[in-house]
Amino acid sequence: MATDAKAATSYEEGLKGASEKVAEFREDRSPLKRVQHWLHQTPSAVPMIVLIVAIIIFGFLSENFFKAGTLSTILQQIAIVGILGCAQTLVVLTAGIDLSVGAIAVFSSVLMGQATFRYGIPAELSIVIGLILGTAMGAVNGLLIAKMKLPPFIATLGTWQILLASNFIFSANETIRSSDIEEKARALQFWGGSIQPGGVKILYAVFLMIVLVAIMSYVLRSTAWGRHVYATGDDPQAAELAGVPTKNVLIQVYALAGFFCAIAGWVMIGRFGSVSPTASTGQLGNIQSITAVVIGGISLFGGRGSIVGMFFGALIVGVFEMGLRLVGTDPQWTFFLIGVLIIFAVAVDQWIRKVAG
Amino acid sequence: MEPILTGRNLVKRYGKVTALDNCDFDLYPGEILAVIGDNGAGKSTLIKAVSGAVIPDEGEITLEGRKIRFTNPIEARQAGIETVYQTLAMSPALSIADNIFMGRELRKPGIMGSVFRQLDRAAMEKFARAKLNELGLMTIQNINQAVETLSGGQRQGVAVARAAAFGSKVVILDEPTAALGVKESRRVLELIRDVRSRGIPIILISHNMPHVFEVADRIHIHRLGKRLCVINPKDYTMSDAVAFMTGAKLPEGVTEAA
Numbered sequence: 001m002a003t004d005a006k007a008a009t010s011y012e013e014g015l016k017g018a019s020e021k022v023a024e025f026r027e028d029r030s031p032l033k034r035v036q037h038w039l040h041q042t043p044s045a046v047p048m049i050v051l052i053v054a055i056i057i058f059g060f061l062s063e064n065f066f067k068a069g070t071l072s073t074i075l076q077q078i079a080i081v082g083i084l085g086c087a088q089t090l091v092v093l094t095a096g097i098d099l100s101v102g103a104i105a106v107f108s109s110v111l112m113g114q115a116t117f118r119y120g121i122p123a124e125l126s127i128v129i130g131l132i133l134g135t136a137m138g139a140v141n142g143l144l145i146a147k148m149k150l151p152p153f154i155a156t157l158g159t160w161q162i163l164l165a166s167n168f169i170f171s172a173n174e175t176i177r178s179s180d181i182e183e184k185a186r187a188l189q190f191w192g193g194s195i196q197p198g199g200v201k202i203l204y205a206v207f208l209m210i211v212l213v214a215i216m217s218y219v220l221r222s223t224a225w226g227r228h229v230y231a232t233g234d235d236p237q238a239a240e241l242a243g244v245p246t247k248n249v250l251i252q253v254y255a256l257a258g259f260f261c262a263i264a265g266w267v268m269i270g271r272f273g274s275v276s277p278t279a280s281t282g283q284l285g286n287i288q289s290i291t292a293v294v295i296g297g298i299s300l301f302g303g304r305g306s307i308v309g310m311f312f313g314a315l316i317v318g319v320f321e322m323g324l325r326l327v328g329t330d331p332q333w334t335f336f337l338i339g340v341l342i343i344f345a346v347a348v349d350q351w352i353r354k355v356a357g
Numbered sequence: 358m359e360p361i362l363t364g365r366n367l368v369k370r371y372g373k374v375t376a377l378d379n380c381d382f383d384l385y386p387g388e389i390l391a392v393i394g395d396n397g398a399g400k401s402t403l404i405k406a407v408s409g410a411v412i413p414d415e416g417e418i419t420l421e422g423r424k425i426r427f428t429n430p431i432e433a434r435q436a437g438i439e440t441v442y443q444t445l446a447m448s449p450a451l452s453i454a455d456n457i458f459m460g461r462e463l464r465k466p467g468i469m470g471s472v473f474r475q476l477d478r479a480a481m482e483k484f485a486r487a488k489l490n491e492l493g494l495m496t497i498q499n500i501n502q503a504v505e506t507l508s509g510g511q512r513q514g515v516a517v518a519r520a521a522a523f524g525s526k527v528v529i530l531d532e533p534t535a536a537l538g539v540k541e542s543r544r545v546l547e548l549i550r551d552v553r554s555r556g557i558p559i560i561l562i563s564h565n566m567p568h569v570f571e572v573a574d575r576i577h578i579h580r581l582g583k584r585l586c587v588i589n590p591k592d593y594t595m596s597d598a599v600a601f602m603t604g605a606k607l608p609e610g611v612t613e614a615a
Contacts, residue, residue: 225474231451237444239446243431244460
C-alpha cells in the first residue's frame with residue numbers, strides 16, 4: 001500500500017517550485033489578436049464600419065446622396081426588412097433559421113384585411129387578430145422544432161410553403177384595394193402615415209422599426225431571457241444542464257418571431273396601401289432578412305452577434321441599393337456586391353470564432 | 358452519523374439495458390466520496406439520478422432524511438445539489454459572470470428589475486469575482502471575458518467555483534481532472550479540498566486512481582449497475598480497487614451473482 005501510494009504521488013514531485021498560478025489572464029497580444037478580441041466582444045463593429053465606409057464612398061460618388069430625402073427613403077425602404085430582421089435575429093441567435101418569415105408577414109396582412117372586409121370586424125380588432133394568428137404561426141414552427149426535433153431549416157421550409165399556399169387559398173388571390181382601406185379601415189394603414197419635419201417625409205414605420213430594434217437590443221442584452229436565448233444557441237446541452245429551459249426558450253423565440261412578422265405584415269399594408277396576397281415579401285422576405293442578419297455579423301452557428309448589427313446590415317443593403325441607383329449603374333451590381341458582402345461577413349465570423357485558438 | 362444523501366434500490370433501464378440495478382448509495386456530511394467503476398458500470402447514470410438529469414424508474418433518494426424526487430437538474434440545484442459535468446455545461450461565447458449565473462440571474466431591485474426585468478450586472482460581477490477569489494482561483498482582469506478564451510484548467514476552475522458558490526448541501530464533480538494537465542489537475546484537487554473544508558460534502562467521479570486515493574475519504578466501487586462495496590482508501594491499494602471494479606477480485610464478504 002505504502003509503495004503504491006508513493007508511486008502515485010512521486011510523479012508529481014517535479015511540480016515543486018513550478019508556478020502555482022493557474023488562472024491568470026495574460027494580455028500580451030499582437031495588434032491583430034487584439035482586433036480579433038475586440039470584434040469578438042463587439043460583434044456589430046464590422047457592419048458599422050462597412051456602413052460608414054459605404055456612406056462616405058457614395059457621398060463622394062453622388063452629390064445627391066447626402067440629401068435628407070435620400071436618407072429618409074433608404075430608411076423607409078428597409079422598414080419591413082428591418083422588422084423581419086428582428087424576427088430572424090432571434091431565431092438565428094438560437095442557431096436556427098426561419099424561412100417562413102415572409103409568408104407569415106403576408107398571410108397576417110391578408111388575415112387583417114379579410115377580417116375587416118370579408119367578416120366586417122372593426123379594423124382595430126382585425127389587427128389584434130392578425131397579430132395573434134401570426135404569433136400562433138410562429139409558435140407552430142417553435143413546437144415543430146423544440147418538441148418534434150425537426151431541423152429548423154426543414155420545419156420552416158415546410159411551413160413557408162404551407163402558409164403561403166393557405167394565404168392564396170384563403171384570400172382567393174383577391175387584393176383589397178388601397179382606396180377601400182382608406183375609406184373603411186384607416187387603422188390598417190397606420191404605419192404608412194408620416195411626419196414631415198422640414199419637408200422630409202419620415203414614415204411612422206421607420207420609428208417603429210427603430211423602437212423594435214432598441215427594445216430587442218435591451219431584452220437580449222439586459223434580461224435573463226435574452227441571455228438564455230444566447231446560451232440556447234451557443235450550446236444547447238450546456239444551457240440545459242445549467243438550468244435554461246431550452247425547449248421553452250425555442251418555442252418563445254419562434255412565437256415572438258411570428259409576432260414580429262405579423263407586425264411587419266401590418267406595416268406592409270401601410271407601406272403599399274393595399275392588401276395583396278401576392279406581395280413579393282412572401283418569397284423575398286426570407287432571403288432579405290437572412291441577408292441583413294448575416295451581413296450584420298450574427299453567426300449562423302448561433303449564440304453570437306447583436307440585433308444592432310442586423311440593423312446595420314439592413315441599412316447597408318439599403319445604402320447599396322440607393323447609392324448604386326443614384327450613381328446610375330446596372331442594378332445587378334447591387335446583388336453582386338451584396339453577395340460579396342455576405343461571403344465577407346461569414347468569413348469574418350469564422351475568424352472571430354477562432355478567438356480562443 | 359446520518360448520511361446527508363442516500364439512494365435506495367435505484368433502478369434505471371434504457372430499453373433492454375439496465376444501467377442501474379437496485380443500486381444503493383450513501384454520502385456522509387463533510388466527506389469526499391469517490392465513485393469509481395469501469396466504463397459502462399452505470400456511474401454516470403447514478404450521478405445523473407442524484408443530480409436530477411435522469412429520473413430513476415424505481416427506488417428512492419433522500420436528502421437530509423427527506424424523500425426527494427427530481428425531474429430536472431434545476432430542482433436538484435434548488436435543493437442545494439450542484440453538479441460540475443464533465444462537459445462543464447458552460448456557454449463558450451458568454452462571459453464568466455454570465456455563465457456563473459446562468460439560469461439563476463439576479464435582477465435589479467425596484468421597478469427596473471420587476472417590470473423591466475433588467476439584470477443586475479454589477480452585483481453578479483461582484484459576486485462572481487468574490488467567489489473566484491475565495492477559492493484562490495485567479496487574478497482576474499476581466500470577468501466579462503468569454504469562457505472560450507480561457508484554458509481548460511481555468512474553465513474547470515470557473516465551473517467548480519460556480520458549483521461551490523451555490524451548492525449548499527452537496528457538490529458533484531464528474532471527471533474534473535480528465536481533460537487537464539498535471540499542474541492544472543493539482544490545482545483542481547486543492548480546490549476540491551478547499552470546498553470540503555467549508556463543510557460541503559463532495560461526490561467525485563474519476564478514473565484517475567492516484568487522484569481518487571489522494572483526496573477521497575471513502576470510495577464507492579460501482580460494478581454492473583450497483584454498488585459492489587465501499588472501501589477506505591487507507592485500507593486498500595489502488596490495484597485492489599482496480600481489481601474490484603473490473604471483477605478480477607471480490608472484496609471480503611461480498612458475493613457477486615454471475
